[in-house]
Amino acid sequence: MTDKTPNQRVVAITGGFGELGRIVAVAALAQGWQVAIIDHATGPAAPAGTLALGGVDLTDPAAAAAAITAVVDRYGRLDALLNIAGGFVWQTVDDDRPAWDRMFALNLTTALNTCRAALPHLKRSEAGRIVNVGANGALKSVAGMGAYAASKSAVHRLTESLAEELKPTLVTVNAVLPSILDTPQNRADMPDADPALWVAPADLATVMLFLASPEARAITGALIPVTGRV
Template sequence: MQDKVVIVTGAFGALGRVVATSLARRGARLALVDASGTVPDALASEFVAHLLLPGIDLANHEATQAMVAQVVARYGALDAVVNIAGGFRWETVADGDPATWDTLFTMNLKTALHVCKASLPHLLDREGARIVNIGAGAAAKAAAGMGAYAASKAGVLRLTEALAEETKDRGLTVNAVLPGIIDTPANRRDMPQADFSRWVAPEALADVVAFLLSDAARAITGAGIPVMGRI
């Protein structure tokens, strides 16, 4: 990853921060993008040499295009994208709000679509170009209360597969990781009785992302890779 220019979305969150740290240690030059309008002090200190882009509305295609242009203006190139931005809601179909489906499709699928589309002109025909999307293990089968979330993440996987087919002869690989429950502070608060040791550590997931960005994964495209821990 030495000197590779990588956009990481959702970069101020628990997983995004760990992925960013992992890539920075491997020598990548990062653009850390987040919807939050405030950069946490600790993050600003750790990534002082990188480009921090708070307050970016990835649900807006024009704003996303402007973000990518800003990254290319700063670094002169773009080598890879890691789409982490997204969200979760637990609602049953019977008692939930149909608007939640629109919300999660926007948060999880449309943001990834916009970043992929805005980045393509800079990634196509660039040697070693990569896109890694964060899907979910739930994309394969929805549990109760996870219909909207699972459907949106299934959309991320279908986006990954379609874009990989479109670009497989243009020097770009497009893959998704499909994690189970990630060991984050928010998930620990929501499920305090769970055995956290069985969940996916963010550092372990970051290692899989880094692999897919590397030359070692050059023959892999269109894959959805389960990273389920021991669930």
């Protein structure tokens, strides 16, 4: 099945079944994007009008490549990649459970594999865009955040390096660095905090979709804090 509209931009969103991913997908649809969701989960029901690819292990380069190929086969093009897939764990350094490898796999390897798979297609776009999700907490880590912060810091370095490599092309690469997102899970984990100070996922989606737009052509290699009032 194909749904190829020559003038309609196409975005692939990894981690699209998660709280942030679903909100970004809905916002992208509202802006007129063709939207593909890629996720390891099989998910809840995807927003109507999207191509939903569940059960994809993005830590596997071949699986990532197959998913991107499926998006291009469906829509005939790819203009933006939003790397939201990832994970979080709080664990001190003296805890020898395998958090470090897991954090690098979920946060860095997934982004690296999808970027590599998407690049040939993004280079054919008149305004190819990659937007990664880093973390404000990776700028200076604290106790229990070593594995997570290190993996997100690696996403920052990937963003900067890839942006420099792609300067001869029309593809830009940027990252958003959110603080605490206002999600049901974070509210449950921090019942005494004031979520009004956190970042609403819809507000983060707005920033991401601007960076994915043709209007953001002058921004590349940027690590953009999106921190609410934390």
